[in-house]
Amino acid sequence: MKNIAIIGASGYTGAQITSLIDAEPELAIQGLYVSENSLDKGRPLADLYPVYSHIDLCLSPLTAEAKEKILDEADAVVLATEHSVSLELAAWFYEQGLAVFDLSGAYRFADTAQYPKWYGFEHSHPEVLAEAVYGLAEWNAPQIAASRMIAVPGCYPTASLTALKPLAALLGPARPVINAVSGVTGAGRKAQLHTSFCEVSLTPYGVLGHRHQPEIATHLGQEVIFTPHLGNFKRGILATITVQLKPGTTEADIASAYGVYDTAPLVTVKHNQFPKLDDVVHTPNCHLGWKFDAASGYLVVASAIDNLMKGAASQALQCIKLHFAL
Numbered sequence: 469m470k471n472i473a474i475i476g477a478s479g480y481t482g483a484q485i486t487s488l489i490d491a492e493p494e495l496a497i498q499g500l501y502v503s504e505n506s507l508d509k510g511r512p513l514a515d516l517y518p519v520y521s522h523i524d525l526c527l528s529p530l531t532a533e534a535k536e537k538i539l540d541e542a543d544a545v546v547l548a549t550e551h552s553v554s555l556e557l558a559a560w561f562y563e564q565g566l567a568v569f570d571l572s573g574a575y576r577f578a579d580t581a582q583y584p585k586w587y588g589f590e591h592s593h594p595e596v597l598a599e600a601v602y603g604l605a606e607w608n609a610p611q612i613a614a615s616r617m618i619a620v621p622g623c624y625p626t627a628s629l630t631a632l633k634p635l636a637a638l639l640g641p642a643r644p645v646i647n648a649v650s651g652v653t654g655a656g657r658k659a660q661l662h663t664s665f666c667e668v669s670l671t672p673y674g675v676l677g678h679r680h681q682p683e684i685a686t687h688l689g690q691e692v693i694f695t696p697h698l699g700n701f702k703r704g705i706l707a708t709i710t711v712q713l714k715p716g717t718t719e720a721d722i723a724s725a726y727g728v729y730d731t732a733p734l735v736t737v738k739h740n741q742f743p744k745l746d747d748v749v750h751t752p753n754c755h756l757g758w759k760f761d762a763a764s765g766y767l768v769v770a771s772a773i774d775n776l777m778k779g780a781a782s783q784a785l786q787c788i789k790l791h792f793a794l
């Protein structure tokens with residue numbers, strides 16, 4: 469049995485992973501935590517999320533004493549906290565010997581120069597960053613098993629990289645063009661004007677400047693054009709990606725490249741059939757569909773995931789299971 473502390477448990481990804489860990493027979497929840505001065509400290513999780521009324525646990529403030537208790541009792545922490553909070557907590561728990569599964573972007577780039585530009589901070593823990601592994605579960609399983617510091621990928625990068633990484637050897641020089649639409653839970657639970665009901669309307673944002681563009685490029689090994697869109701629905705990401713493949717590439721080459729997922733139970737690949745969000749929301753699955761125009765060499769591949777599941781919590785659970793060999 470492995471004991472897991474969940475920090476940021478009142479947020480969307482934190483509550484989601486709480487429900488997933490609660491359902492795992494070989495995992496136990498050491499505790500659920502929010503910030504020291506949180507308005508939700510002391511409240512039952514089920515007060516915030518009645519759907520989880522079967523989970524009889526309260527949200528505790530992450531005090532100095534609580535951190536010591538976590539060290540005594542837990543094997544690992546899940547950080548479902550914003551980047552700057554994860555930056556410090558991850559380093560502290562890692563250095564004390566726990567395994568860390570961080571849902572934020574604070575440990576996803578090996579290159580410290582990326583953080584001031586994309587996250588607005590200097591990376592204060594380069595020695596811990598050097599140990600971090602990118603938790604793209606279908607691609608980095610041996611590294612996830614071997615490291616105690618796992619940076620769980622962002623939601624858009626998970627959808628995009630799952631579609632593009634099999635094609636890496638077939639890509640021509642043109643940048644893949646990724647257009648992706650996310651549900652509003654992707655922006656987290658806290659109130660913000662741009663995510664309020666009357667404000668949300670399908671629109672691009674972060675054009676030519678979203679931090680997931682370099683995350684995708686870094687872990688693909690090729691520059692991309694990435695345009696996210698906010699849609700007026702709650703959960704899910706659909707990324708529709710256009711790529712030009714090397715001259716001479718055939719449908720058989722593409723089918724063979726996607727054969728890498730034949731042994732991946734959570735990734736389904738279809739030829740000439742495209743995924744729908746309704747088929748993946750509330751599941752840990754990624755559905756891919758592709759079509760190729762041999763005359764022009766252009767391929768369109770669509771990738772659908774649930775941003776809170778495969779894009780965050782269920783991928784973190786995959787990483788926990790890989791790490792602890794469960």
Ligand SMILES: NC(=O)C1=CN([C@@H]2O[C@H](COP(=O)(O)OP(=O)(O)OC[C@H]3O[C@@H](n4cnc5c(N)ncnc54)[C@H](OP(=O)(O)O)[C@@H]3O)[C@@H](O)[C@H]2O)C=CC1
Nearest residue numbers: 476478479480481502503506548549550571572654656657
């Ligand atoms: N939403 C999504 O689809 C995805 C999110 N992510 C990443 O996961 C992380 C969490 O995202 P999300 O769940 O959406 O965020 P939310 O805003 O919904 O939740 C954030 C949680 O962190 C808690 N928190 C804030 N400050 C602290 C602190 N100092 N110590 C302990 N807990 C704290 C909050 O509670 P309180 O403020 O009451 O203390 C809340 O429980 C972020 O880094 C995000 O970028 C990654 C992939 C997908």
Ligand SMILES: CC(=O)N[C@@H](CCC(=O)OP(=O)(O)O)C(=O)O
Nearest residue numbers: 571572573622623624650654655
């Ligand atoms: C709809 C929405 O706002 N989505 C978030 C991405 C959520 C995610 O994956 O988060 P991190 O990479 O920050 O962990 C955004 O565009 O900032």
